[in-house]
Amino acid sequence: MRFGPGTIGSGTFVGRTSPDVGLGRTDGGGITMGQALAAIGYAGEAPVGGYPIEAFFEAHIEQGPILERDGVPIGVVLGAQGQRCFRIVVDGEEGHAGTLPMELRRDALLGAARMIDALNGVAFRHAPHPVITVGQIQVRPNSRNTIPGQAAFTVDSRHPDDGTLAAVDRDMRAACEEVARRSNVTVSIEHVSSRRSVSFDPECAAAVARAADKLDLPWQEIYSGAGHDACNLALAAPAGMIFVPCAGGVSHNERESARPEDLAAGCDVLLHVMAERAGVA
Numbered sequence: 001m002r003f004g005p006g007t008i009g010s011g012t013f014v015g016r017t018s019p020d021v022g023l024g025r026t027d028g029g030g031i032t033m034g035q036a037l038a039a040i041g042y043a044g045e046a047p048v049g050g051y052p053i054e055a056f057f058e059a060h061i062e063q064g065p066i067l068e069r070d071g072v073p074i075g076v077v078l079g080a081q082g083q084r085c086f087r088i089v090v091d092g093e094e095g096h097a098g099t100l101p102m103e104l105r106r107d108a109l110l111g112a113a114r115m116i117d118a119l120n121g122v123a124f125r126h127a128p129h130p131v132i133t134v135g136q137i138q139v140r141p142n143s144r145n146t147i148p149g150q151a152a153f154t155v156d157s158r159h160p161d162d163g164t165l166a167a168v169d170r171d172m173r174a175a176c177e178e179v180a181r182r183s184n185v186t187v188s189i190e191h192v193s194s195r196r197s198v199s200f201d202p203e204c205a206a207a208v209a210r211a212a213d214k215l216d217l218p219w220q221e222i223y224s225g226a227g228h229d230a231c232n233l234a235l236a237a238p239a240g241m242i243f244v245p246c247a248g249g250v251s252h253n254e255r256e257s258a259r260p261e262d263l264a265a266g267c268d269v270l271l272h273v274m275a276e277r278a279g280v281a
Contacts, residue, residue, distance in 0.1 A: 053237035058230040065249030074212045074219035075243030081158040082197035092185040094149035111185035112151035118175040130159035198231045204240025211272035
């Protein structure tokens with residue numbers, strides 16, 4: 001069972017969404033989160049949020065390859081990338097795979113493939129590079145001997161700077177429209193969701209760096225490419241994050257792995273940060 005982003009709870013806590021929205025989310029089988037919680041005895045009655053927070057710190061694996069590549073055990077997280085997601089539908093015309101000459105075809109999947117390649121090029125035209133991912137494609141009629149009449153695909157674009165992300169949005173739209181014109185297909189672009197970039201509290205980040213220095217642990221500044229609870233809690237209180245390396249940058253996968261010594265280092269930094277914030281360091 002999977003209900004999507006794991007930050008629904010923290011978003012509800014800070015008032016970004018209501019409890020009903022989170023509890024009403026469904027999985028692929030139509031089961032709501034509320035039903036799933038009730039089934040395992042975790043459907044509590046306590047109110048969500050409603051009390052002050054001095055500060056919020058979160059320790060996490062990086063979920064990326066940068067710290068491991070650089071041989072640095074601690075990442076001082078400055079913020080998290082903004083995100084814009086889209087659903088792009090390409091319409092052409094179905095036809096018989098054996099009888100319709102190549103030059104007369106309006107192949108929606110071919111148009112979509114060219115768009116996907118063009119979107120990859122958009123990412124490399126901006127510096128520092130945004131990330132643009134096409135992770136899902138649906139083809140109609142999805143038949144071996146029929147020229148596809150429609151292809152729909154998703155786009156996930158991210159960057160730490162919202163202005164750059166807006167420019168990427170414009171360039172992606174222009175690239176898809178140009179490919180559609182050249183490929184004799186039509187394209188529609190639906191903006192599905194957005195998340196603004198997040199900047200963590202500078203003093204919280206500085207506290208993480210101080211703790212790493214105190215423990216003689218090398219550190220470097222880094223941005224999170226993924227969303228975390230700290231991104232939501234940053235709306236309600238000073239927030240910061242501590243990253244540690246993970247093998248190959250792999251996460252949400254059976255191969256996810258982090259060395260015990262890196263995890264211990266991250267926990268040690270977290271302990272010192274919390275003690276300093278509480279005035280007992």
